[in-house]
Amino acid sequence: MLADPLSRRTFLAVSSTALGAAWLAADPALVRAALDHAARAARSPLSPGSPDPVPWDVLTPDQAADLDAIAAQIFPTDDTPGAREARVVTFLDRSLGTWAAQQREPLLHGLDELNGEVERRWPGTQRFANLAPERQLELLRAQEQTPFFQQMRFATLVGMFSLPPYGGNADKAGWRVIGFEDRYAWQPPFGDYDAEAARGGR
C-alpha cells in the first residue's frame, strides 16, 4: 500500500551506492540505541557546540580529522554551512559506534587504503587531512567510483540532513541550507504557485 516514488527512489538512490545498502540493513533497535546515546551525549559538557577535542566513540583523532576533511569536500562550506559546520563527523562517529557498527570495519579499511594512496602519491604526507584542499579534491575525483567514496557520500549526506539527535545536521544547518523547515504543522499557502493561485492569479 505504500506506492511510490519516494520509497522506490530511496531504494534506488541508496542501493546504487553499493555500500549504502549495507547501512540500511541494521537493526531498528540499534537506531533507538543510537538516539538514546546521542541524547545522553547532548547532555554531557563536551558535546556538540563545545570546542574540540570532542570525545570520539570509535574514531581516533586522526581518523576523525580525515573523515571530516572528506565530508567537507563532499558537502563543502561556501557562504552557507557545509559538512564541517553540521558536524557530520560526529554523526559518523556515533553511527559507527551504534546502529551502523557493521560499517565501521569496511569504512576504516577504506580510509586506510585512501591514506595508502596519499602516501604513494605524496610521500611523507601520511594522511588525507594533511593534504592541501586542491589535492584532496584531486584525489577524491580519482576515487569517485570506489565503494569507500560512495559510502562516504551516502553517510555524509545522511549526516547532513537527518534529525540532529543522530549527531549531524547541527543547529539544523543542513536543513537551513536547502530551505527545509521542521515545523511539521503548516497552513496554506505552501509555496509561491499556490499562493499566487489563491490570490486569483493564473
Add this chain to the structure above:
Amino acid sequence: MRPARPAVRFDPRRTVDFVVVGSGAAGGIIAKELATAGLTVVVLEQGPRVEPPQFEHDEIKTLFQSALQNNPAGFTFRRTASETAKPGQIQLLYHRLVGGGSVMFTANYWRFREIDFIERSRLGAISGTGLEDWPITYRDLEPYYTKAEWELGVSGEPGPFDPPRTRPYPLPPLPVKSSGVLFERGARALGLHPQPAPLAILSQPFNGRPACQHCGYCLGFGCEFRAKSSTLYTVIPMAEATGRCEVRPNSYVRRIEVDRKGRVTGATYFDENKKEQFQRARAVVLCCNGSETPRLLLLSASSRFPNGLANSSGVVGKYLMFNGYSSSSGVFERPLNEFKSVTATRVLYDFYESDPKRGFYGGGAPDARSFAYPTIFALGGLPHDAPSWGAGYKRILRDYYTRTMNVDGHSTSLPLETNTISLDPDMKDAWGLPAMRVTYKDHADDLAMMRFLQDRAIEILEAAGARRTWRQPVQETNLAAHLLGTCRMGDDPRTSVVDRYHRAHDVRNLFICDGSSLVTGGRGQPTATIQALAYRAGEHIAAFARRGEI
C-alpha cells in the same frame, strides 16, 4: 475515543467465532464488521502495536531502517522460473504492525471504475495473460466504496471521468499545493482534465479526529495526528469497543489447521517469544496481503490438501500484480516547498482506459507529487547528470530542493500465470519456515504503459513551465508496494481460489479478503478497492455466520 486496551482477551483454547489473520487495510475492517455483528473475533497480527504518538519524522529509522516494516523473514526473488531465486533482488514494501499498510500508505484513494471489472469482455482475451472479468461489477461494490469513504474519512471531489457514486465525498479536497497548481496549469494547456486527488486524509475534523496538519510526512510514515485514515485508529477501536474483538499483536501465523472433514479449526502461530500457540475458531479469514496470504495457504499444505490449503485449482500464488509505475521531475523558477502537506493533490484520469490506438494494452493516471524528504532528496532527487558531490552539487541542491516536483505515473499490470508467490526450496525465515519466493517479470505492455505515462508527465511539466525536466528510467519493477491477485476471485473453482463472497471454493469455513482477491489490478492505487471488498465481505461473512453457513 480509544477504549482502554485490552478490550477483551480470549483464552486461545476457547473457540471464538473467527480468527482474522492480519490487521491491515482489509483485516481491520473485517474484524470490525464481524465484531459489530455480534461475533467473537481474535485478530492475529504478526507485527507490534504502535500508537500514533510513537510515529516520528525520522528518515533514518522509518525509511532506511524500515522500522515499521518489521521484516525479519526475508524472501527470495527471480524474474522467471528458469532462474534460481536469490535474496535481496527487489524490495517488497509492506508493513507489519497493527493497521498494516494502512498506517504508512500515501493514502491515495482511487475507486476502481466500471471498466476495471469487465475489461476482458470489453477488450477480448489477451493472449498469454490471465485477463478475466470479475464475478462482481462496479455496481455491486459501489455501496461499499461509499461506506469506506464515510466510515474511514476520505477527502475529494468528483471529476469528469469518475464512476457514478451514491453519496458525495464526506470531506472536501485537501488544499492544493504548488505542485497541484502547476500540474493543473500544464494539463489544461494540453486540453486534459486534472482534478483533486482523492485521499484518505482528513481535510477537516471528522469522527473525533483532527484535520491534516500538513506536516508533509505521509508516504512511508505513520500519522501522529491520526488525520490519515488508517484502520489502526478508525475501525480497529470500533471493533475493540464491542468487547468481542481482541487484536493480538506479535502473533505470527505459521499454519491454518484443518480437521478430517477438511474444515479449518483455527490458526497455529508463534507468539512474541516464538512459542507456538493455537487459537481455535469456527472460521478463519485471511487478510495478510497478496504475498503473505498465498504463502500461508502453501505453508498449510496437509495430506488432505497436498498442494496447499484451498489450492485444488493450482491458482494460489499465481497472477501476482505489482502495478506499473514511472517517475518524472521538473524544476521551476520559484519555490514550491513540496516538503509541506500531503503527497499528491492533483491527478489526471484522461488516460485511465486502455486505447487500441496506443498499440498496447494498459491504462493509468499521472499525479502531481512531492518528493521532498530532505535526506532522500539529497541522495536521489537531482537529475542523473548533475554533480553528485562537491560545490557544484551543493549549488544545484540548494536551487532545486524547494523548486522541484514530480509527476508520477500509476498503471496496469497484466495478470500473468508465471508471476507468482511460492515457497523457496532452500531459504528459511527467522522462524525456520520456508521463505517466500517471488517470481515476477513485467509484461511488455505494462512497461509500454509506464513509458507512455512518463511521456505525458514530461509534456505536462513542460507545459507548466518547468525550467528543466528529467526522468527516472522506466525499468522492470524492482520495488513492489502493491501485492495483488494471488488468490483471485471467480465463479469457477477450477480457475479461481475464492468465490464472489470471498469464501474459499475448497473450504466452507475459510475466507480470504485482501489484495490477493483482486482479479485485475486497477490503475495503480488499490487500497480503496481492497477496503470496499473488505466491507462487502465482512457483511456477507457475518450473514453466513448468523445463518449457520460456515
